[in-house]
Amino acid sequence: MKETLLLTKHMREFPENSHKLDVFEKNNGYSALKKVLKDNDPESVINEIKDSNIRGRGGAGFPTGVKWGFLAEDEDRYLVINGDESEPGTFKDRILLERDPHQLIEGVAITCFASNIKKAFIYIRGEYAKPARRVQDAVEQAYEKGYLGKNILGTNFSLDVVVHLGAGAYICGEETALLNSLEGRRGEPRLKPPYFPAVMGLYNKPTLVNNVETISSVPWIINNSGKEYSKLGVEGSTGTRIFSLSGHVNNPGNFEIEMGKTFEEFIYTFGNGIKNNKSVKAYIPGGASAPWFTGDQLDIKMTIDDVANAGSMLGSGAVVVMDENTNLVYAAKSIVSFFAHESCGQCTPCREGTTWLEMILDRIASGRGRLSDISLLIDICDNISPGLAWPPKMTTICPLGPSAVSPITSLLNNFSDEITNMLPTKIPITQ
Amino acid sequence: MSWEKELVEKANEIIELYPEKRSALGPLLYLAQEKDGHISNDSIVEISNLIGITEVQVKSVASFYSMYKEEQTGKYLLSVCKSISCEINDSRSVINSVKDFTGLENYETDTDKVFTFEEVECIGACGGAPAVQVNYETVEGLTPEKSIQMCEWLKEERPNVIVAEELQDKFGGIKSFDWAIKDNTGSSYSVPGFQNIGTAKEKSK
Amino acid sequence: MTDQIKINVNGSEIISEPDQLIIEACEDSGIHIPRFCWHKRMDPVGMCRMCLVEIETPRGKALVPSCTTKVSEDLVVDTESDVVKKAQEGVLEFLLINHPLDCPVCDKAGECPLQDQTMAYGPGESRFVEDKRHFEKPIPISEIILLDRERCILCARCTRFSDEISGDPLIEFIQRGNKTQVNTFPDEPFRSYFSGNTVQICPVGALTSSSYRFKARPWDLKKVSSTSNCSSVGCSVELNVSQNKMLRILGEDNEYTNQGWLSDKGRYNFEYLHSEKRIQSPLLVNNPSKELSVNESMEIIGDQIHTDIDTNISFIIGHNSTNEEYFALNSFINSLNENKQETSIQDLNVYISDDYLHEGYFDDSYSLGQIKDLDSADTIILWSQDIKDNLPTLYLRIKQAVKKGKKLIIFGHTNTAMKNLSEEYFGEEVVSKNFEFNIEISDIPNLSRLINGKEVLAIVGKSSPIQNMEPVSKLINHLNKNSNLKILNCFAKGNTFGAFQNLDLVKGINDFVDEFDNSRKNLIFTIGSNPVNNSVYSQKIKNHLISADYVVALDLFKNETTELADIILPTTSFTEKEGTFTNLEMRTLMQNKILPAPGLSLNEWEYWAMLLGKIGLEQSYDSEIQLNSLLCEGYTNKDNLPSFDNLNKPSNLDGIMNSKPIKIETKNNRLENLEILFVHRLYGDTSSQINSPSISMLGSERFIEMNSATFYGSYMLISNVVTLSQDDNSIQVNVNINDSLPDNLLVIPINRRGFQNLDPEKKVELEVARSREQLSVS
Ligand SMILES: Cc1cc2nc3c(=O)[nH]c(=O)nc-3n(C[C@H](O)[C@H](O)[C@H](O)COP(=O)(O)O)c2cc1C
Numbered sequence A: 001m002k003e004t005l006l007l008t009k010h011m012r013e014f015p016e017n018s019h020k021l022d023v024f025e026k027n028n029g030y031s032a033l034k035k036v037l038k039d040n041d042p043e044s045v046i047n048e049i050k051d052s053n054i055r056g057r058g059g060a061g062f063p064t065g066v067k068w069g070f071l072a073e074d075e076d077r078y079l080v081i082n083g084d085e086s087e088p089g090t091f092k093d094r095i096l097l098e099r100d101p102h103q104l105i106e107g108v109a110i111t112c113f114a115s116n117i118k119k120a121f122i123y124i125r126g127e128y129a130k131p132a133r134r135v136q137d138a139v140e141q142a143y144e145k146g147y148l149g150k151n152i153l154g155t156n157f158s159l160d161v162v163v164h165l166g167a168g169a170y171i172c173g174e175e176t177a178l179l180n181s182l183e184g185r186r187g188e189p190r191l192k193p194p195y196f197p198a199v200m201g202l203y204n205k206p207t208l209v210n211n212v213e214t215i216s217s218v219p220w221i222i223n224n225s226g227k228e229y230s231k232l233g234v235e236g237s238t239g240t241r242i243f244s245l246s247g248h249v250n251n252p253g254n255f256e257i258e259m260g261k262t263f264e265e266f267i268y269t270f271g272n273g274i275k276n277n278k279s280v281k282a283y284i285p286g287g288a289s290a291p292w293f294t295g296d297q298l299d300i301k302m303t304i305d306d307v308a309n310a311g312s313m314l315g316s317g318a319v320v321v322m323d324e325n326t327n328l329v330y331a332a333k334s335i336v337s338f339f340a341h342e343s344c345g346q347c348t349p350c351r352e353g354t355t356w357l358e359m360i361l362d363r364i365a366s367g368r369g370r371l372s373d374i375s376l377l378i379d380i381c382d383n384i385s386p387g388l389a390w391p392p393k394m395t396t397i398c399p400l401g402p403s404a405v406s407p408i409t410s411l412l413n414n415f416s417d418e419i420t421n422m423l424p425t426k427i428p429i430t431q
Numbered sequence B: 001m002s003w004e005k006e007l008v009e010k011a012n013e014i015i016e017l018y019p020e021k022r023s024a025l026g027p028l029l030y031l032a033q034e035k036d037g038h039i040s041n042d043s044i045v046e047i048s049n050l051i052g053i054t055e056v057q058v059k060s061v062a063s064f065y066s067m068y069k070e071e072q073t074g075k076y077l078l079s080v081c082k083s084i085s086c087e088i089n090d091s092r093s094v095i096n097s098v099k100d101f102t103g104l105e106n107y108e109t110d111t112d113k114v115f116t117f118e119e120v121e122c123i124g125a126c127g128g129a130p131a132v133q134v135n136y137e138t139v140e141g142l143t144p145e146k147s148i149q150m151c152e153w154l155k156e157e158r159p160n161v162i163v164a165e166e167l168q169d170k171f172g173g174i175k176s177f178d179w180a181i182k183d184n185t186g187s188s189y190s191v192p193g194f195q196n197i198g199t200a201k202e203k204s205k
Numbered sequence C: 001m002t003d004q005i006k007i008n009v010n011g012s013e014i015i016s017e018p019d020q021l022i023i024e025a026c027e028d029s030g031i032h033i034p035r036f037c038w039h040k041r042m043d044p045v046g047m048c049r050m051c052l053v054e055i056e057t058p059r060g061k062a063l064v065p066s067c068t069t070k071v072s073e074d075l076v077v078d079t080e081s082d083v084v085k086k087a088q089e090g091v092l093e094f095l096l097i098n099h100p101l102d103c104p105v106c107d108k109a110g111e112c113p114l115q116d117q118t119m120a121y122g123p124g125e126s127r128f129v130e131d132k133r134h135f136e137k138p139i140p141i142s143e144i145i146l147l148d149r150e151r152c153i154l155c156a157r158c159t160r161f162s163d164e165i166s167g168d169p170l171i172e173f174i175q176r177g178n179k180t181q182v183n184t185f186p187d188e189p190f191r192s193y194f195s196g197n198t199v200q201i202c203p204v205g206a207l208t209s210s211s212y213r214f215k216a217r218p219w220d221l222k223k224v225s226s227t228s229n230c231s232s233v234g235c236s237v238e239l240n241v242s243q244n245k246m247l248r249i250l251g252e253d254n255e256y257t258n259q260g261w262l263s264d265k266g267r268y269n270f271e272y273l274h275s276e277k278r279i280q281s282p283l284l285v286n287n288p289s290k291e292l293s294v295n296e297s298m299e300i301i302g303d304q305i306h307t308d309i310d311t312n313i314s315f316i317i318g319h320n321s322t323n324e325e326y327f328a329l330n331s332f333i334n335s336l337n338e339n340k341q342e343t344s345i346q347d348l349n350v351y352i353s354d355d356y357l358h359e360g361y362f363d364d365s366y367s368l369g370q371i372k373d374l375d376s377a378d379t380i381i382l383w384s385q386d387i388k389d390n391l392p393t394l395y396l397r398i399k400q401a402v403k404k405g406k407k408l409i410i411f412g413h414t415n416t417a418m419k420n421l422s423e424e425y426f427g428e429e430v431v432s433k434n435f436e437f438n439i440e441i442s443d444i445p446n447l448s449r450l451i452n453g454k455e456v457l458a459i460v461g462k463s464s465p466i467q468n469m470e471p472v473s474k475l476i477n478h479l480n481k482n483s484n485l486k487i488l489n490c491f492a493k494g495n496t497f498g499a500f501q502n503l504d505l506v507k508g509i510n511d512f513v514d515e516f517d518n519s520r521k522n523l524i525f526t527i528g529s530n531p532v533n534n535s536v537y538s539q540k541i542k543n544h545l546i547s548a549d550y551v552v553a554l555d556l557f558k559n560e561t562t563e564l565a566d567i568i569l570p571t572t573s574f575t576e577k578e579g580t581f582t583n584l585e586m587r588t589l590m591q592n593k594i595l596p597a598p599g600l601s602l603n604e605w606e607y608w609a610m611l612l613g614k615i616g617l618e619q620s621y622d623s624e625i626q627l628n629s630l631l632c633e634g635y636t637n638k639d640n641l642p643s644f645d646n647l648n649k650p651s652n653l654d655g656i657m658n659s660k661p662i663k664i665e666t667k668n669n670r671l672e673n674l675e676i677l678f679v680h681r682l683y684g685d686t687s688s689q690i691n692s693p694s695i696s697m698l699g700s701e702r703f704i705e706m707n708s709a710t711f712y713g714s715y716m717l718i719s720n721v722v723t724l725s726q727d728d729n730s731i732q733v734n735v736n737i738n739d740s741l742p743d744n745l746l747v748i749p750i751n752r753r754g755f756q757n758l759d760p761e762k763k764v765e766l767e768v769a770r771s772r773e774q775l776s777v778s
């Protein structure tokens, strides 16, 4: 099994200086932008994206071309690049920002050209200071060379790009929270309806919100055509994805592959097996929000639909491997406290529920559990995500609250003895 | 007026970047954080005047985000990750050694204002777990021993600019990806080093 | 009427307005969905998640918040399914885990939705064994409001109100997630004219008011609907009384007027009702002050009316009488007029104690507007005194209209508090400091774009007591020609319109000053008015009262005016009498009696009736209800009479629109080169306010306003504490900077003590104060 390098090709070839404009230019950089400006046919750009069947890489997997098609007419429209990457396990956007910022900027320029947008924001999480520095340098160089700014490359297309730093709030990855954050407000998700970004987004104007990886794919698609792109991967999950692999593997890292391989292949080929030759007890297939799979489920295919059908999600493409020695109660507790810490606090079930779950897990982990805690955990989860189904139903505004339910149901469904072992008296639980 | 003229000018430049003034609130809070090591009430008053919202609105936003600190931080903000990938790679030991070395609990600052310690959620370095940020510059693949050495070094050397590569070379281990690109920029104090808010600093050679 | 739509709720069909939210549609059909964050008058936020219901969608049943989901044709809603019940119980349990169990000492107990819903839906026993969230128990967040963060359920009603509705976001969420709490900024208390509304809409006992804390339990309260006389909006209120004491005033949601909101003055200005300082019996002021029986007092005054010397009688009325009382006064005057021979009376005149009187635009060439026209107009024109201070709930309506996209145009340099709401603010380039046009109306930039052919509602009145109305008339006539104009005549005080409607002729207090004729015998009645305080003409009025032969004061309290009277008659407040009130749209509303009159106090009409008797004339009424039917006879439109009977019908609780011709005569006053703008601020030191301890301090600070250029340039001030002097008078004041004002203009609140001695025609000096001692700090 081999990687298929589209987005990470350039940075692999020029590990020392892939972020530099001259290196980027020498390697076909900005050729896609030049091409679309020359053709001057925005509609055809959107069609290429539609043809590629690329689905968003931010987690929700929404078809990008369709999203672009929804953008409402208005004098002012905006593009916002979601570089808030904070989902535990995920660090793919970090390399794209840090090591190939011009690829993103070229994607931004093409996207804005296609959708007649004159102002774009690249929102990068505050902790990514270094990647943000690289992007800012690149933006300045691009302005100097006329890839951004007034009358780009001598055409009447003009575009301003502002790089904006977040300040430590996972929830700002949720697109409407991100818009609030960018407006100088608390990063609280907005109600959908009525705040669908493509209709009422930044400053209540039509706004495209796309992930860093999604937009970084645009230049390749334009250079090679949407059709070519759609030939990669499998139907429904076309193209490549950069998967972030971490946890108990020998060789963690970001790997760009076509979708459709199994997790087993992926973990063993690229991760170079499990540390100390241990076996996999469980793994998370798509970031901390995703329900876990067990070590017996390694043959699931890495496509959006296969993973969904198996009861989880490919999400942000973060694979976290937990070996046979992992204490899964601690693992679940870590994830639940993450969501409790990152809840924006608007919705009662999320604000109160996630903290309550955290408190109970804390109690159990410190040996002060009660037998009734298991049914209590289940009931609290049920009150956040009724029916504990997948995809989750919600009593909340956004999916963050229900995300805290995933590790608990994963734990209780497949590893219930791990938790009962920690309770004062061991009796099997019946759900 | 608690802000010097230059700072106000800088603030106004930032405000200019956005279609609406209020969008500059986040960046301006970083200016405030760099000035005092926390978001002081004086700065809140200043910012509220600059962008035309009330003080409590500024406070409301500032307190929402964990990178804006209510209390003054030390020269080095040590943020040790405790999220899932780090957790299962024993970040707990790194946390404990940093705690032992500095004598600090979560969110505490020592009396000399050298270190502030905090346990944080995922910093996007899961491939290099356990990971740490010093003034938002990432160091990956730490061990308990290396983390103590790093703190000792910081305490001895007192570098004015934290450069990620330097710390990584000295104290880091396994990494999320190849860190081939060397550069010499970083941050000073508990603010991400970033050109747009004027906090990116170059280390003099 | 727009097409109604059908939806199905719990198996039955209900009819709903299109565009309604599910929660509203259900409410209108009597199906109550529990909620905490949703409030009919604010944008939904869907935060508390209490109102979840199930709807059918193409992808099966979905749980959605009924407060954010709109109805659509044939929508199927289930508000009672097991899933819904489970979700609601879940939310309730989540809210309760951190809510203290202090109902026994909580003001809200008994009218607390959280308590009620816990009874109805809540879990029996707590499964939460951990520690509850702790905060310092009630902290004062302003002079009148306390906040208990432990009780708060984070519904954001208070924060949204102060941001969205009142526009002074001084209370906000701090922190995030489970640490979220409501608070103010350390040095910036929740000082808002409207803060009390947050106490009323807080669904739990987190926000409380100092005046009501621990005073009563809801089940002990006697309640009655009434109308506030705080301003001429005539806000609908509910009066809450226990053991003959007013404990609380709540806003009632009248669609046409206040929509549930009140200013803090309207809400908290009631403790005076029970003040020990209220006059309990008729008093002879001098010689030495002596209590009289009512009969004795009537004898004395009767003798003054019935003399053989040529006498002028002047009535200086206030704005707190009921329509029935004004009507009784009018009949009294008419009877005297008809019997001039016997009484030697020469002239009878009624002057209203309102510096802002003008003749208004009442004749047939203008169409009169209503408050609700704010919502349908394209453009709103404002040329008037400060609305936020004088018609605070109208300010809220204007703000709401602007939010909905109506364009606001402000003329002149009053209403600076609304500048940021305005599309156009025509300050000094257009309107001079004297309120004259600096340019031709047709040359005003952008005006024609905003008015030509548009629906325009103009709120017009005097911006300053000393202003020529001619420019306003020019503007009005221009608007009348070029737009579809409706007018709201701006007279801000209480039942001013009731006075206009029920008195044959009303003149201004400035006319009293001019017309006072020292060569005659002068008998003056002041009726619930204190023109010696509160008026730019104070000095002259004072002199006239001193030189008058006999002064009768009807009032609740002794004050600067009653001090100059010969006899005082104790009267009643609006809570102690039955009557009607007419607001600035000419909507008549009911004021209901809920308290007994203290001591020997009588309603004004009773005095007029008795006095007529004393001088041997007949009166044709002896009750409020008779007066009410008599005054109803004066309406030409007989269909919709504002009788007590009609007004008390449930369908008329919003009031009755009916009007009578109005006659006002007043001379235009005008000064050249005005450098002082006299204004009325919401809080002042009226007898009622200073005798209401909870809010008395709010009107005690003395301040003036000017722009910074004037502060630093013309006056070269270096401190905000200055001494303001004119002739022998001097007073220490704070200077507030207001850069919306033109250069070299001082704004002086005339309704605060210490400013009344100023002569508007003379300059004042300002000097940095040497000591802070005299300064009253609030
Ligand atoms: C709680 C939450 C966190 C999210 N975090 C991120 C994130 O960090 N980065 C991201 O690109 N999308 C994130 N998303 C998804 C975004 O809301 C949005 O779907 C995405 O930015 C759209 O871009 P795409 O279509 O290119 O994927 C998050 C969603 C939720 C509900």
Ligand code: SF4
Residues within 6 Å of the ligand: A171, A188, A189, A342, A343, A344, A345, A346, A347, A348, A350, A351, A396, A397, A398, A399, A400, A401, A402
């Ligand atoms: S689910 Fe949680 S994070 Fe999402 S809006 Fe509600 S409170 Fe905020």
Ligand code: FES
Residues within 6 Å of the ligand: C034, C035, C036, C037, C038, C045, C046, C047, C048, C049, C050, C051, C052, C065, C066, C067, C068
């Ligand atoms: S009332 Fe609907 S969510 Fe609060």
